[in-house]
Amino acid sequence: MFLRKYYNITRVSLIERLTYRGDFLLSTFLRFLPMLTTILLWEAVYDGSGQEELSSYRRNEMISYLLLVHISRMFSSMPGLATGIARDIREGTLRKYLLQPIDMLAYMVSYRVAHKIAYIVTSCVPYALLFFLCRNYLPGWPDLTTLAAYGAALLMGFLVGFFFEASIGMIAFWILEVTSLMYVINTLAFFVSGQMFPIDMLDSFSRPLVSVLKVLPFHYMAYFPAAVFLGKIQGDDLAYGLAAEVGWIVFFIVLSRCLFRLGLRRYSAYGG
Numbered sequence: 001m002f003l004r005k006y007y008n009i010t011r012v013s014l015i016e017r018l019t020y021r022g023d024f025l026l027s028t029f030l031r032f033l034p035m036l037t038t039i040l041l042w043e044a045v046y047d048g049s050g051q052e053e054l055s056s057y058r059r060n061e062m063i064s065y066l067l068l069v070h071i072s073r074m075f076s077s078m079p080g081l082a083t084g085i086a087r088d089i090r091e092g093t094l095r096k097y098l099l100q101p102i103d104m105l106a107y108m109v110s111y112r113v114a115h116k117i118a119y120i121v122t123s124c125v126p127y128a129l130l131f132f133l134c135r136n137y138l139p140g141w142p143d144l145t146t147l148a149a150y151g152a153a154l155l156m157g158f159l160v161g162f163f164f165e166a167s168i169g170m171i172a173f174w175i176l177e178v179t180s181l182m183y184v185i186n187t188l189a190f191f192v193s194g195q196m197f198p199i200d201m202l203d204s205f206s207r208p209l210v211s212v213l214k215v216l217p218f219h220y221m222a223y224f225p226a227a228v229f230l231g232k233i234q235g236d237d238l239a240y241g242l243a244a245e246v247g248w249i250v251f252f253i254v255l256s257r258c259l260f261r262l263g264l265r266r267y268s269a270y271g272g
Contacts, residue, residue, distance in 0.1 A: 035130070038066055055201040061230060063137040065198055067130070068226035073195065074120065075154045076161035076221035078112065085169025086178045089267070098264075105166060105256060112162055142229060149238055153225040156245045160220045163252035170256055173263025192216065194223025200232070217248040 046052065046059045057065065085108075088094040097104035131138065141147065168185065172178050190196065192213050199213045213219060224241060227233045233241055 035066070035070060039063055039134070042066070055198075055203060056232075057198060057201065060137045060139070062198075063134065064139060065226050065230060067134060067138070068229050069195055069222045070127075072154065072157060072222045072225045074123070075116065075225075076157040078161050078165040081108070081112070081162065081165040082169035082178055082182050085166065086172035086176070089169075089172040089263070090176045094267070104260070105163075108166065109162060112158075116158065139230065142231060146228065146231060146234075149242065150225055150229045152242060153220070153228050153245065156242075156249060157220050157225055159249045160217055160245065160252065163249065163256050164217060166256040167252055167259060170259035170263055173259070173267060189218045189221070193218040193221050194226070198227065198232075199223050200227075215244075217252070220245050220248065 042062050043059075046054065046062070052059055054062070088097075094104070097107065142150070168178060168182060171181070175181070192199065199219055200210055202210050202213075224233070224245070228238065228241075
């Protein structure tokens with residue numbers, strides 16, 4: 001009965017999302033423009049350096065990495081989640097989760113699953129076109145073990161991204177406006193998660209810094225799945241990375257739950 005309730009929430013949310021499939025498709029195409037700019041930028045970087053390999057990344061591997069990061073972010077990005085939770089707390093609409101037999105986080109996970117399914121379905125064609133046009137950059141398919149690890153990294157990246165943002169949103173019990181905080185965090189995460197370039201390219205600058213970045217949860221939202229697909233993370237490092245990702249998921253689940261329970265002790269449902 002419990003699972004069926006949240007399955008129905010996902011199903012209804014998916015129907016709602018697919019109502020706006022044209023908007024999804026248009027926004028997906030618009031996201032390609034920065035991607036094309038980034039490819040041209042790195043082409044210029046390699047041409048200007050006169051080298052075909054920079055920090056163990058050949059030209060084709062770099063472009064492949066940037067393309068794969070888009071897939072990573074397709075799963076891990078949670079636009080509006082933290083600010084939505086903060087708005088519910090600030091405006092008093094959080095009470096709907098308290099008065100009904102619905103767990104707020106379980107409901108939001110179900111809603112986000114529907115959002116991701118709709119986004120992936122509507123963006124399949126434009127992404128397939130992009131990867132086809134860039135096929136000369138892409139490596140062949142990895143072996144089944146690596147492919148399975150890549151799929152697991154993507155799915156766990158979704159959970160890391162969700163519960164991390166949910167934890168940030170819960171801070172609104174104490175700080176009603178988290179928009180500025182989210183701006184700072186998102187700006188920082190853009191660099192340390194490996195969205196702009198692979199974080200192991202910083203080895204020549206500071207190897208300890210790279211080690212610290214690989215301990216933090218941010219790189220699981222962009223760098224880690226892409227590096228797994230490209231074979232940059234293998235063997236014991238791969239096993240350790242997946243285990244650490246599970247650990248971060250558990251940590252953020254517990255943190256978001258604890259913040260929610262503590263926040264309810266001081267919450268007053270005014271407004272709404």
